[in-house]
Amino acid sequence: MRVAVIQFPGSNCDTDCQAALLSFPGAQAGIVWHKETSLAGYDAVVLPGGFSYGDYLRCGSIARFSPIMGAVRGAADAGVLVIGICNGFQILCEAGLLPGTLMRNNGLLFRCENLHLRVENANSPFTSILHKGQVLEIPIAHGEGSYFADPETLKKLNANNQILLRYCDAKGNVSPEANPNGSLENIAGICSHGRNVFGLMPHPERVCDPLLGGTDGRGIFQSMIEWTASHQARK
Amino acid sequence: MANPAITPELIAKHGLSPEEYEKALSILGREPSFEELGVFSVMWSEHCSYKNSRPELRKFPTTGPSVLVKAGEENAGVIDIGDGWAVAFKIESHNHPSAVEPFQGAATGVGGIIRDIFTMGARPVFLMDSLRFGSIEGNSEQAKTNRRLFAGVVAGIAHYGNCIGLPTVAGEVYFDESYSGNPLVNAFCLGILRHEQIARGAAEGVGNPVFYVGAETGRDGLAGAAFASRELTEESKADRPAVQVGDPFREKLLLEACLELLATDAVAGIQDMGAAGLTCSTCETASRGGTGVEIDIQLVPQRAKGQTPYEVLLSESQERMLVIVKKGQEDVVKRIFEKWDLPYAEIGKVTDDGKMRVRNGKDVVVDIPARSLADDGPLYHREAAPFTQPSALDFSTVPQADPADVLPKLLAHPSIASKRWVWRQYDHMVRTGTAVLPGSDAAVFIVREANKILAAATDCNAIYCKLDPSVGARIAVAECARNLACSGAVPLGVTDNLNFGNPHKPENFYQLRAAVEGISEGCRAFGVPVTGGNVSLYNESPAGAIDPTPTISMVGRIDDASHITTQTFKEAGDQVYLLGETGNELGGSHYLLAIHSRKEGAPPAMDFDKEKAIHIALLGVIRKGLVRSAHDCSEGGLAVAIAESTFGTGLGALIDLGATNDRPDVVLFNETQGRIVLSTKASDAPALEKELATTGIPFRKIGEVTAKADLSIKTGSNAYSWKGADLEHTFESAIPSLMEG
Numbered sequence: 001m002r003v004a005v006i007q008f009p010g011s012n013c014d015t016d017c018q019a020a021l022l023s024f025p026g027a028q029a030g031i032v033w034h035k036e037t038s039l040a041g042y043d044a045v046v047l048p049g050g051f052s053y054g055d056y057l058r059c060g061s062i063a064r065f066s067p068i069m070g071a072v073r074g075a076a077d078a079g080v081l082v083i084g085i086c087n088g089f090q091i092l093c094e095a096g097l098l099p100g101t102l103m104r105n106n107g108l109l110f111r112c113e114n115l116h117l118r119v120e121n122a123n124s125p126f127t128s129i130l131h132k133g134q135v136l137e138i139p140i141a142h143g144e145g146s147y148f149a150d151p152e153t154l155k156k157l158n159a160n161n162q163i164l165l166r167y168c169d170a171k172g173n174v175s176p177e178a179n180p181n182g183s184l185e186n187i188a189g190i191c192s193h194g195r196n197v198f199g200l201m202p203h204p205e206r207v208c209d210p211l212l213g214g215t216d217g218r219g220i221f222q223s224m225i226e227w228t229a230s231h232q233a234r235k
Numbered sequence: 236m237a238n239p240a241i242t243p244e245l246i247a248k249h250g251l252s253p254e255e256y257e258k259a260l261s262i263l264g265r266e267p268s269f270e271e272l273g274v275f276s277v278m279w280s281e282h283c284s285y286k287n288s289r290p291e292l293r294k295f296p297t298t299g300p301s302v303l304v305k306a307g308e309e310n311a312g313v314i315d316i317g318d319g320w321a322v323a324f325k326i327e328s329h330n331h332p333s334a335v336e337p338f339q340g341a342a343t344g345v346g347g348i349i350r351d352i353f354t355m356g357a358r359p360v361f362l363m364d365s366l367r368f369g370s371i372e373g374n375s376e377q378a379k380t381n382r383r384l385f386a387g388v389v390a391g392i393a394h395y396g397n398c399i400g401l402p403t404v405a406g407e408v409y410f411d412e413s414y415s416g417n418p419l420v421n422a423f424c425l426g427i428l429r430h431e432q433i434a435r436g437a438a439e440g441v442g443n444p445v446f447y448v449g450a451e452t453g454r455d456g457l458a459g460a461a462f463a464s465r466e467l468t469e470e471s472k473a474d475r476p477a478v479q480v481g482d483p484f485r486e487k488l489l490l491e492a493c494l495e496l497l498a499t500d501a502v503a504g505i506q507d508m509g510a511a512g513l514t515c516s517t518c519e520t521a522s523r524g525g526t527g528v529e530i531d532i533q534l535v536p537q538r539a540k541g542q543t544p545y546e547v548l549l550s551e552s553q554e555r556m557l558v559i560v561k562k563g564q565e566d567v568v569k570r571i572f573e574k575w576d577l578p579y580a581e582i583g584k585v586t587d588d589g590k591m592r593v594r595n596g597k598d599v600v601v602d603i604p605a606r607s608l609a610d611d612g613p614l615y616h617r618e619a620a621p622f623t624q625p626s627a628l629d630f631s632t633v634p635q636a637d638p639a640d641v642l643p644k645l646l647a648h649p650s651i652a653s654k655r656w657v658w659r660q661y662d663h664m665v666r667t668g669t670a671v672l673p674g675s676d677a678a679v680f681i682v683r684e685a686n687k688i689l690a691a692a693t694d695c696n697a698i699y700c701k702l703d704p705s706v707g708a709r710i711a712v713a714e715c716a717r718n719l720a721c722s723g724a725v726p727l728g729v730t731d732n733l734n735f736g737n738p739h740k741p742e743n744f745y746q747l748r749a750a751v752e753g754i755s756e757g758c759r760a761f762g763v764p765v766t767g768g769n770v771s772l773y774n775e776s777p778a779g780a781i782d783p784t785p786t787i788s789m790v791g792r793i794d795d796a797s798h799i800t801t802q803t804f805k806e807a808g809d810q811v812y813l814l815g816e817t818g819n820e821l822g823g824s825h826y827l828l829a830i831h832s833r834k835e836g837a838p839p840a841m842d843f844d845k846e847k848a849i850h851i852a853l854l855g856v857i858r859k860g861l862v863r864s865a866h867d868c869s870e871g872g873l874a875v876a877i878a879e880s881t882f883g884t885g886l887g888a889l890i891d892l893g894a895t896n897d898r899p900d901v902v903l904f905n906e907t908q909g910r911i912v913l914s915t916k917a918s919d920a921p922a923l924e925k926e927l928a929t930t931g932i933p934f935r936k937i938g939e940v941t942a943k944a945d946l947s948i949k950t951g952s953n954a955y956s957w958k959g960a961d962l963e964h965t966f967e968s969a970i971p972s973l974m975e976g
Contacts, residue, residue, distance in 0.1 A: 009576065010484050012400020016667040019683055035574075049665075051398040054484025110393050112662045141397070141662040206664050211681060211796055213672070 001228040003029040004042040006072070006088075008063045013049035013085065013205060020205035020217065021046075026225045034066040043228045044081040045072055047088025049141070049203060059102060059144050060090035069095055081125055081224055082197045086142055089189070089199030098192060098199045099157065100149030102142075106182025110143040114213070115180055117188050117202060118168040121161045124191050125227035126198045126220050135172045136165075136216040138202040140180060140188075145201040147183035147190075157190055165189035165200055238269035238545070249276035255613050262607045270545050270593065270600040274608065277511035277549060278518060281772050284612040287738040288770045291751045295765040296758050301727065302766065309436055310351040310507065312766025313428070314728045316792055320685040321433070323357040324425035326365070326693070326732045326788045328771035332478040333420040337387025341420045342395040342481040346553050348424040349399065350507035353490050354556070356434035356497050357426025360666060361680050362396050364406040364422050365693045365732065365786045366657075369415025371649055371973050377415050382974060384418050391481075392422070393660040398483035399490070403661035404669055405678035407693055410649040413701070416776030421732040421769075423693060423788045427682050434497050436506035436516075437524035438559050438585045443503050445517075445528055445583040446568055449489045449555040452513070452547050453538035455480045466737055466775040485554040485577075492575040493556060499571075501564035503585075508555040514548050516557040517583075518591045522609035524559075529592040530583030532600070544595045559585060619748050620741035625702045628822045628836030630898065636830050638874065638903050638948075639955045643965045645871040645904065646878060648829045652969035653882075675802045676867055677722040679793065688793040690724035696870065697782040699823045699838035704749035708785045709841040710908060712757025714869060715789035720850035721865040721911060723798035723857045724791030726761055729754075731768040731787055736780025738772050746783035747772075754785060760843035763789065798857050802866035802879065804886050807942035809863055810920045811880075811888060814849050814927070814934045815910035817873060819897050825870045826904035839908045845932075846909045852930035853911055861915055861923040868910040874903040876912045878946055878962050887959045890938035892950040899953045914940055 003021050007014045014031055021029035029046075032039070039045060052063035063069070069091075076082045076097055084092040092098040105111060119127055119134040130136075149157065157163050165188040169178045174186045181201075189200030204217030239245060246256050249272055259267055259275045267275065281287055297306040303321055304313035311325040329344025345362065352359045366388060369381040385408075396403045401424070438445070455478070496502060504524060506516040513535070521528040532544045538552070560568055565581065572579040586592070591608060593601035645651055658673040670688070671679035677692040694714040700707030716726050731754055736743040758765055774781045793799055804811075821827055822836020856862050868876040873892075881888055895902060915923045920936070927934045944959030 010398070010487055012398075012487065012665055016665065019667065033574075050400055051484060051487070054398060054482070054487075056484070109390075110397060110660045110662070112397075112664060113659055139664055141664060143397075203664070206667050209667070211670050211799075212664075212667055213670075 001027050001043045001225045002041060003027060003044045003046055004032040004039050005029055005046045005048055006034060006068055007031050008034045008052035008066060010052045010054055011048050011050035013203065017046050017048045017205045020208040021221060023208055024221060024225055026229065032068065034068045037067050037071055039071040039075050044224055045075055047084035047091050049086030049088060052087055052091065060087060060094040063091045064095040073097065076197050079196050081228065083126065084199040085203055085205065086201055089201055092197060092199045097197050098190060099153045100147055102144050103146040103148050104144050105146055111180055112139065112141040114139045115202065116168050116170050116178065117165045118172050118174060120163050120166055124164055124195045126191065126223050127164055128223040128227055130219045130223065133172060135168060137214055138204055138216050139206050140202050142201055146181040147187040149184065154184060160193055162190050162193065163187055164191055164198065241266055241272060246272065249273065250280060251276055255279055258613060262604060268600055270548055271603060273545050273549050274514050274601055274603065277514055278608050279612045282510050283515055285770055286613045287615050287617055287772060288733065288747060289614060290616055291748050294751050294755045296755060297764050299764040302764050303430065304433060306765055306767040310354045313355060313433055314766060316687055316727065319430050320687060321428055321430055322425055322790060323352050323355040323428060324423065324730055324790055325351055325767045326421050326423040326730045326786065327351065327769040328732050328734060329420045329422065330418065330734065330771050330774055333388055333418055336478040337384045338391040339478055339480050341388040341391030343479040343553055344420050344422045345392055345395040346481045346483065346486050347509050348422045349401065349486065350509060352424045352426035353493055354434065354436065354505055354507045355426065356432040357428035358494060359401055359424050359426040360668065360682055362401050362403045362422065362424050363678065363691060363693050363788060364392055364403060366406065366408045367414045367419040367784060368410050370410050370412055381415060386974060388418065388420055389657050389660055395481055395483045397662040399487045400665050402663045402665050402669055403658065404663050404680055405673055405691060405693065408654050408657055409697065411697065411782060413782040416778060417774050417781050419734050419784055421786050425691065425790060427685055432497065434502065434505050436520055437504045438520035438526045438528050439503040439524050440561065441526060441585050441587045443562050443585045444560050444565060444581045445530060445585065446558040446560050446579055447535055447555065447582045448558055448572055448579040449577060450482060450485045450552060451536040451538040451578055452550045452552045454542060454546055454550060455552055457546060457549055466773045468777065479551045479553050481553050488575045488577050489554050489556065492571050492577055496568065496571050499567050501561055501567040502558060503561050504559035506557045508557060510551065512549065512551045518605045518608050520557060520559060521591055521605035527586035527588045527590040527592065527605060528583060529586050531594045531596065533596050534580050534582040536578040536580050544600045548593060617738050617744040618741045619745035622745050625822065625837045630821065633821065633831055635898055635900050638899050641826065641830055641900065641904060642874050642878065642957060643962060645825060645829055645875055646962055646966040647969040648825060649970055649973065651825060651871045651875060653967045655967060656970045656974060670799055671722060671801055676718040677724065679722050679799050688796060690719050690722045690791040690793055691788065692718035693786060693788040694718065695784055695786045697784040698828065698834055700750060700785060701782040701834065702823050702836065702838050704746040704783050705753040706838050706841055708750040708753030709757050710838065711785060711787040712754055712761065713841055713843065713846045713908060715787050716761045716850060717867045719789060719791035720853050721800060721802065721867050723800045724793045725854065726763045726789050726791045728766045729758055729763050729787060729789050730766055731785060733770045734774050734781065734784040734786065735772050736775045743780055750783055750785040754787065760847060797860065800857055800862055800865050803864055803882065803884050804880050804888065804914050804940045805863040807886060807940055808917050809914040809940040810917055810936055811890065811912065811914050811938045811940060812934055813910060813912055813937045814853060814932060816933045817902060817905065817910065818907040819901060820907060821901055821905050824872065824904060824906045826872065826900065839906050841908055848930065849909050849911065849932050852927055852932045855930065856923055856926050859926060861919045861926065863914045863916060865911055865913040868912065870906065872904040872906050873910065874948060880912055881946060881959055882963045882966060885944055887941040887943050887945040888938055889941050890948045892937055892948065895951045899950050902950045903948065
């Protein structure tokens, strides 16, 4: 899997994502500057975390106008895997590639901590090697991660099984206490209707090395690698 | 607008004494211009010139085989860590700005120290912070103000560090009345670089162009260095324009652009614009290069129209750098800074006349010999008041409090309680290197690109320093080294932040001198150089001076990932040991402060030989794989250390401290130095005991880790027990409930 990690001005998890991907035998990962306009030759795209354009105006609202976003949209339309992590999720929402928006945490403070997530749907390119109901421990680090969408959108997300991850406790209970930011229905990550665009607030790239406190992030990247391999085999 | 005439009042307003003004006259051979007066004022402030502290700072040990750039030579010291890699690190204060405007004051403190590190050519990898505030307990106006300052400072650090993408991995926060009205905000940054990447802040090469890169200059932070070199008063709020405004996004771009530029061959010298802005950077680069620098104010990118040359020269607008470019390579700067959408401008050139010359178009407004300005500033040998050793505490005056009640009270004291509320607001994991999360004895960070494991800690118990500045400073160094040892690291170097009151007052100056001497002795004992740091004097509010606070930050190296050790117990059945002996002392303890409201007595004794032997013994058994947890005893003593070792584990401990005639409150809560609580697998206990016995250090088994999450401690004929969940709840909820109600 050849992965493009997009570097916006203010991205700061770009090299973390690259390093995490390079720890998989089946992955190559390169940094692509946001002023580029082509993603030809890549099998997957990562919009990494950070503070693109300083989060000025609104998180992700300026980055969506970056020159590379035309190519990201083209890739998404062509079925290429696109994963937006934290600020990347915010950019995908601002760009209209995912529905809904991320608002200020209900506690108003930035929160960085390890949390539990329940896999809600293992039938996606990003969760295919996981199983439904599995509990992952992956950290968050954000001030604006409260997922919001109108009731109609929320209904569709549920009906189409687009909600891939919800915040839960260690036993997998999706409870108000386990919700770190006020996200509707404890939503931590959603995918597009076509399943190939995924946005999540937690940082899987931070838990890909046992020395750094865990490996629960690996399942997401491994799913992407295996999906890409089988997809290419079919072609 | 015409410049004002140079009058004695104007000179005094610029903080220059009549003698200093005479010195300026003799350097110039004429009366200074208004701009030159401003330049002398900031360059000869304590903040920039260290005029009161320099003779003392010379006492620090600053050399060693691993030192690549010495303290004071450049923006930060650089230490070899092997395989061609090096670290640059430094701590710096932003106390005064944070007192007046906590959010921006703290934010720009972080921004400033990060620039100091990447100016050296190093990629910043992590941050730490040492913070001090007045008491946040109660409903007094002062407590409310202190809470506002605390919340604002933490938010400011989070704002800057999170946005720029650097993890804040460790730190310390203390609360004490002496900091009411004068909080301390000391920010630390460490960066990594290859030996050949070390960049210099010298204006090399006559004729080379001088570039200004980064944010436009505005009116913020006017003469902030001079502001920082005064006592805080009721009127200080009016100095808010002296506080800078930070833009971490701009700094992120500047950081990436500068590192990209430094990776080319185009740079002859580079210097950040921090305190005293454009003035200090031009004059220091010229002085270091043995050259002159000439710039034109009209070429400087400016945020506001109509700024006077005086304002542009003295502005401390953030996120700016001065770059001396090799002639002919101007296009490299243009290419890189256009890529990153950052302003840049060629504003002058390196000259051969040794002058710092500033033009405003055709007019010359500043023309001063750069070396005289940077290096020949005033130097004062202040008077130190004679010091009376504190008398040992008379225990009969201290009523025995029931340890069963004392432990929860100490765990709820804001200085001891969990700081999770603070570090949860900091991204402490970005850059994916944080191997030990905040809250343990030391931060442990894996630097991926260099394949090195670093540890870092920052410490200072200012109560000890208040009671006996020399002993307090010695303990600060020893505690840092002990924290590193507990994490499995050997120390590499120290950076210090000397926070004191007005040095004109002899008792304050004694504190400064004694602390510097204590730090020096400590660094010699542990064989580590001081690689740089910062001096912050005039930390006084109308209520008086702060307790002397010589903050120490120490960086260490861990040789193998299997040596990384944390403070918490791991498994039921593990055996618990205490290294070191508990003395019969109580002076300066948090028990005395929090329970008996007394800040008195002699601080605990510090014997470097004993201390060092314990660190070496501990590292020995860690490297043999015999240690599952190690935690040092500091504020709150042995009982607090044992309780902390259980937190977050769901485990408890059954402890018997053996026969003693000493008072239980003294045994449980005194702060005798050089003690470590460690745990080992039951099957490893014989090997551990055998190894430790060969080292000759005092140690003994004190109990075992239990599956039941309760804590029981026996001392002599007294036994106490607590519910683990209650203690942990007390520890974790203390600060959130004060801050969120």
